[in-house]
Amino acid sequence: MKKVLFSILIAICCALQAEGRVMHVGSAQAFKSVSAAVADALSGDTILVDYGVYHEGNLVIDKSVTLRGVGLPVIDGEHKFENVSIKADGVVLDGFKICNSGISGIIDFAGIKIYNRHYVSVKNNVIEDCFFGIYSQYCINCTIKNNRLAAHQQHEQQSGNGIHCWKSDSMQIIGNNISGHRDGIYFEFVTNSVIWRNVSEKNMRYGLHFMFSNSDTYASNVFENNGAGVAVMFSNHVKMFHNYFKENWGDGAYGILLKEISDSYIDGNVFERNTSGIFIEGASRIEMYRNSFKDNGWALKIQASCMDITLRDNNFCGNTFDVGTNGSLVLNNFDHNYWDKYEGYDLDRNRVGDIPYRPVSMYSKIVEKYPPAMILFRSLITSLMDKSEKVVPSLTPENLKDNHPLMFKVPL
């Protein structure tokens, strides 16, 4: 019964929307400013905005209207205001250029801020030099799609996050391009949401910052050249599929930093040229299948506080160190991966190596314990030690090994 009522309601909404007026804003039109048009509009109206530069101060949209820009009209915040505040359900904001929001240490000014709403859609906008780009708080079922966000601040304090979601649910963040912000995409207390096909690059801190957000999926995103890579912390049931983590290079930069994560999947991702591909701490029940680790400093840094992590069918190629760890306790499973440093043989030709592979080298263990030992990086003595340790393991964790290493790369 409820479902029927709901669909009828939606049908009525659609009908109303179709019957709404179309209003024009522009220098040659009836309305000279967007705020005047919004003031005159009723819920369900469509407002078409011609190209021009609009100084609206703080534009508040408190009716369920569709705002559509024609030829990318500019809404300028003059470095003082929050450009657009959305305070009604079902608002559509499409095709605007929003620039120069205020910057403040007290108020979180944003290019577009959505306050406690449902079904808001923000798409095809260009957001430039705003403090926060698109900010959603207490929102449900909103879509943020195909926006370009760019900021050019030099300091973390003067820059907010690109797409910032706080206490929201069922958000769809799709196809956005974010650069130059503090964090590209920021999720805190956001549940059941999807982050799909975004490009987050050259942000000052994290490409994606993810805290206390359960049951979310992020797939097919590119995180490249961010100050500290991607951080996913204190969450469970997170799914990370087919993302690219590239060029997060620098001291303290990680492809992904996982902290206190449980019941999650990391499948089909590519980690390329990161200082550490994945850093895992305090995580449990994570399945990592079919990822590719290429040319990283450390492919995987897995702390002894992790348990029940399963790695299978991953490719490790050209990494300086395959796995680093800090203790001797190993409660994880490393079987059935391809390691390019594996020197074993396969007598029975079943494409699985006959002797186990130990991905933790002695030198990486020493460096973990005595960081200044990095001075001996690539010296003769360390390679000799690694070789002898491989024959008779003494310092490296006894159980950290791949019992069935693959002889050939997993085709991905």
Next chain:
Amino acid sequence: MRKILKYILLDILRNKIVLAYTLFLLAITFTVFGLEDSTQKGLLSLLNLILFIVPLVCIIFATIYIYNSAEFIELLVSQPLKRKNIWLSLFGGLAGALSFAFIIGAGLPVLFFERSATGLMMVLMGVLISVIFVAIAMLAAVSTRDKAKGIGLAILLWLYFSLMFDGLVLFILFQFADYPLERLMVGISALNPVDLARILILLKMDVSALMGYTGAIFKDFFGTDKGSFISVLVMLLWIFLPFMYSLRKFKRKDL
């Protein structure tokens, strides 16, 4: 002096071993760059070559050469020539010929495949290492009259610089793990030209981020112009001091 230098230089360049060394370097460099899919990786493999093979060949060849030309040296000493000039031209000939062999064998191919600051640094370090180990070889050769002993000493010195020194460093690190040793490590690295060359090349190779906090401190020091200048100066000192010491010994030596 110029005449002696010219004679020694030509004599060494005609030497079959130097020719073989040059061809060996050439072969290795081309294989490395041909096999690895990226030149960056090729450079990393070449790093080992420069840090182990070049010092070994230089020190052994120079030591043997000096012992073999003992009679020639005696002949020169009997002439109205300054001992300083004789020794200096011997050093100049050896260092010049071996650096030349390195430049032809490894330097030009590296610059051909990887014309970057890293490649340039690698060639510079290779040449410096060649010259440094010739100077050390001369010190080894002048210390003892017995050829076998001298060559043994040379091999021991090579072993010390490429292996034992690092072992000692590791030992110090383990013993004093509770103290902040990063800054001290910068100083200690100056005590071994091979380490110094390795760090300078690695820092140019953009792997410094890998090296964590230690790497950051190294980069702060070696990465700056002042740091590079000082470290090259230290390497020049590594040429100057062993040579001057060997010269002093040679001058007082009863041949």
